[in-house]
Amino acid sequence: MTRVYIQDVSLRDGMHALRHRLPVEKVAAIAAALDEAGVDAIEVGHGDGIGGSSLTYGVSGSTDRAWIEAAASVVKRARLTTVVMPGIGRIDDINAARDCGITSIRVSVLGSEGDVAIQHLEHARRLGLDTSGFLMMSHAIDPEQLGQNAKIMEAAGAECIFIADSCGRLTPRDVTARVDALRQALRPETQIGIHAHENLSLSVANSLAAVDAGAYRVDAALAGHGAGAGNAPIEPFVAVANLYGYEHGADLFKLQDAADDLVRPLQTVPLQVNRETSTLGYAGVYSSFLRHAEAAASRYGLDTRDVIVALGERGLVGGQEDMIVDVALDLVKVRQPA
The missing domain is CATH 3.20.20.70 (Aldolase class I)
Structure with a gap:
């Protein structure tokens, strides 16, 4: 057994x-x-x-x-x-x-x-x-x-x-x-x-x-x-x-x-598979980054999923939470008209 x-x-x-x-x-x-x-x-x-x-x-x-x-x-x-x-x-x-x-x-x-x-x-x-x-x-x-x-x-x-x-x-x-x-x-x-x-x-x-x-x-x-x-x-x-x-x-x-x-x-927020959390898995992003990514997205008017995908592309790992705001700011710059 x-x-x-x-x-x-x-x-x-x-x-x-x-x-x-x-x-x-x-x-x-x-x-x-x-x-x-x-x-x-x-x-x-x-x-x-x-x-x-x-x-x-x-x-x-x-x-x-x-x-x-x-x-x-x-x-x-x-x-x-x-x-x-x-x-x-x-x-x-x-x-x-x-x-x-x-x-x-x-x-x-x-x-x-x-x-x-x-x-x-x-x-x-x-x-x-x-x-x-x-x-x-x-x-x-x-x-x-x-x-x-x-x-x-x-x-x-x-x-x-x-x-x-x-x-x-x-x-x-x-x-x-x-x-x-x-x-x-x-x-x-x-x-x-x-x-x-x-x-x-x-x-x-x-x-x-x-x-x-x-x-x-x-x-x-x-x-x-x-x-x-x-x-x-x-x-x-x-x-x-x-x-x-x-x-x-x-x-x-x-x-x-x-x-x-x-x-x-x-649980103040239901723990569930939704568009944000499934994107964590899809993009291969550290699960504990979710709340940080949500806060950065809200602050700078971004879609949390876009922030998560960008974090995955950069390969950020646990311990680099302080860089999430930098990633969000880079996304803002890309979207600003020239």
């Missing part, structure tokens, strides 16, 4: 949907419900990782410490995890997160920059944390190159490597090719994970394709709560996992209750 490890990212990737302003008491309530529902891990922190609160990435309504401690105070069985992005989060941030109750961490870098994660991965392993590598923008990296960067992270101490479809751009055949490449590059005991987004309505299908190809850990979120059109929604993923006979510890009805009763009421 196929065993899957289900990690909920509602309290980390979901922060993007709320501009990183989820109240501490809501974090505690959602974490408690997820723990009761039997997920394997619960991820908490700023959407851009610990230490991400800034004008560039979004100022938090609380601190990573407060959010993590709130979750740690109610979680009884699940692993409590977070994300760190080198260049944003520091070694000191990893230490602080561990002291607040984190037992697992993911080091997130571009899919072509596995070497950037070495210092953070090695430090996390020395602390005894369950440690994963997280390869973002995986659609933009060919499978073999992705495998080589995964191997670098494995050598630095990563026990699992995640294929992160940051733009919701991958298709099931793309996912299968990348899982196959990682399986060939990595040791048999190193796990593989999938982090899918819903921008092209493929997040659940991509997650299932990854598991069928040999992935073990699956990211998902209550009501799909995440950047862009959201992450893989945990409720339908678990429903299909049940139909497929996958072995896991999650309770479908409890997850449905948590999604409808706790998370959907928080």
